Amino acid sequence: MSATSHYTSTGLDNRKIAIWAFIGSECMLFASLISTYLVYKGRSITGPFPHEVWKDPSTGHVFKPILNIPVTSMSTFVLLMSSLAMVLALAAVQNKHVPKRTLGDKILGSSKLWLFMTALLGATFLGFQAFEFTSFVHEGLTIKTNLFGSSFFTLTGFHGAHVTAGVIWLLTLLMIDFKRGLTPDDALNVDIAALYWHFVDVVWIAIFTLVYLIR
Amino acid sequence: MDSSHSHAHSASHSDLHNDPHGAHVSGEEHTHPTWSTYWKVALILTLITAVEVWVYYVPAIVASRMFVPGLLVMSAVKFAIVVLFYMHIKYDHKLFRALFVGPLIIAMLTLLALMFLFGHLSFGHVGPVVPLGH
Numbered sequence: 001m002s003a004t005s006h007y008t009s010t011g012l013d014n015r016k017i018a019i020w021a022f023i024g025s026e027c028m029l030f031a032s033l034i035s036t037y038l039v040y041k042g043r044s045i046t047g048p049f050p051h052e053v054w055k056d057p058s059t060g061h062v063f064k065p066i067l068n069i070p071v072t073s074m075s076t077f078v079l080l081m082s083s084l085a086m087v088l089a090l091a092a093v094q095n096k097h098v099p100k101r102t103l104g105d106k107i108l109g110s111s112k113l114w115l116f117m118t119a120l121l122g123a124t125f126l127g128f129q130a131f132e133f134t135s136f137v138h139e140g141l142t143i144k145t146n147l148f149g150s151s152f153f154t155l156t157g158f159h160g161a162h163v164t165a166g167v168i169w170l171l172t173l174l175m176i177d178f179k180r181g182l183t184p185d186d187a188l189n190v191d192i193a194a195l196y197w198h199f200v201d202v203v204w205i206a207i208f209t210l211v212y213l214i215r
Numbered sequence: 216m217d218s219s220h221s222h223a224h225s226a227s228h229s230d231l232h233n234d235p236h237g238a239h240v241s242g243e244e245h246t247h248p249t250w251s252t253y254w255k256v257a258l259i260l261t262l263i264t265a266v267e268v269w270v271y272y273v274p275a276i277v278a279s280r281m282f283v284p285g286l287l288v289m290s291a292v293k294f295a296i297v298v299l300f301y302m303h304i305k306y307d308h309k310l311f312r313a314l315f316v317g318p319l320i321i322a323m324l325t326l327l328a329l330m331f332l333f334g335h336l337s338f339g340h341v342g343p344v345v346p347l348g349h
Contacts, residue, residue: 031322
């Protein structure tokens with residue numbers, strides 16, 4: 001895990017350059033997905049709709065607005081807190097050799113605790129998303145129902161897949177920490193995972209506002 | 216326990232292995248956030264999210280012209296705070312900043328261009344949104 005870095009002409013670690021370049025490309029991927037959602041916004045011919053009531057003319061069934069803001073607000077809060085846990089995990093690894101005298105120091109300095117908390121909060125977010133997707137399907141919105149369904153499930157599904165990859169990455173780091181212990185020499189590896197995780201968080205910040213809150 | 220530290224780097228190869236942020240420029244001063252900064256940032260993010268959700272439930276605000284710009288500003292502030300303090304771009308090498316900000320600008324310009332192209336945004340009269348196929 002603690003692979004040595006090579007000298008580069010920039011004097012920067014090539015792994016760090018790679019993750020930032022990857023995050024830059026991911027910005028454009030998510031911008032295309034968000035653009036697609038926004039371009040199709042309000043252009044669905046049939047419901048259910050995100051913020052409006054819709055009456056199916058063929059059956060007379062009335063569909064209420066499908067987005068569940070309280071549930072999504074909770075999941076947003078959970079993801080934000082996972083970012084806090086992630087920076088605390090990184091700080092704990094970076095300061096592994098600093099003596100911990102008080103219980104507070106020991107808690108703050110436990111990389112295992114914070115890595116576990118980050119993965120747990122990420123998994124909780126995925127649980128919220130699974131609940132949301134399931135309830136949408138039960139209420140009659142699938143990826144094939146209308147333009148809103150197609151663009152919504154594609155956008156949030158891609159984001160969920162990224163969160164899933166992040167949780168697996170975090171669990172791998174946690175496993176290594178339990179097996180041999182992460183040291184300050186591993187800080188860059190944790191830092192790279194942290195950058196990915198925070199990126200997933202900032203993407204959700206944009207999605208929450210653009211998809212859920214703006215009517 | 217305070218993780219705050221400030222150190223001047225000397226650009227030796229051996230140091231590169233121990234540089235947790237991979238940013239290593241001769242004579243560059245790096246200051247990293249403290250744990251208390253991380254907690255304060257989390258509190259600010261939570262408060263902004265709470266305000267965003269509260270705004271969503273106030274009909275007078277939703278009906279006002281400030282609803283969408285207000286939400287966009289709050290979202291942008293949250294985005295910037297996470298990138299600056301949690302992704303520590305504020306403290307990192309300028310190349311990393313360029314690798315992130317460059318594509319982000321392209322992405323935002325593309326998004327805006329598509330919004331204009333499909334009639335969601337306009338410099339003048341904004342026509343009604345017509346469902347595709349009509």
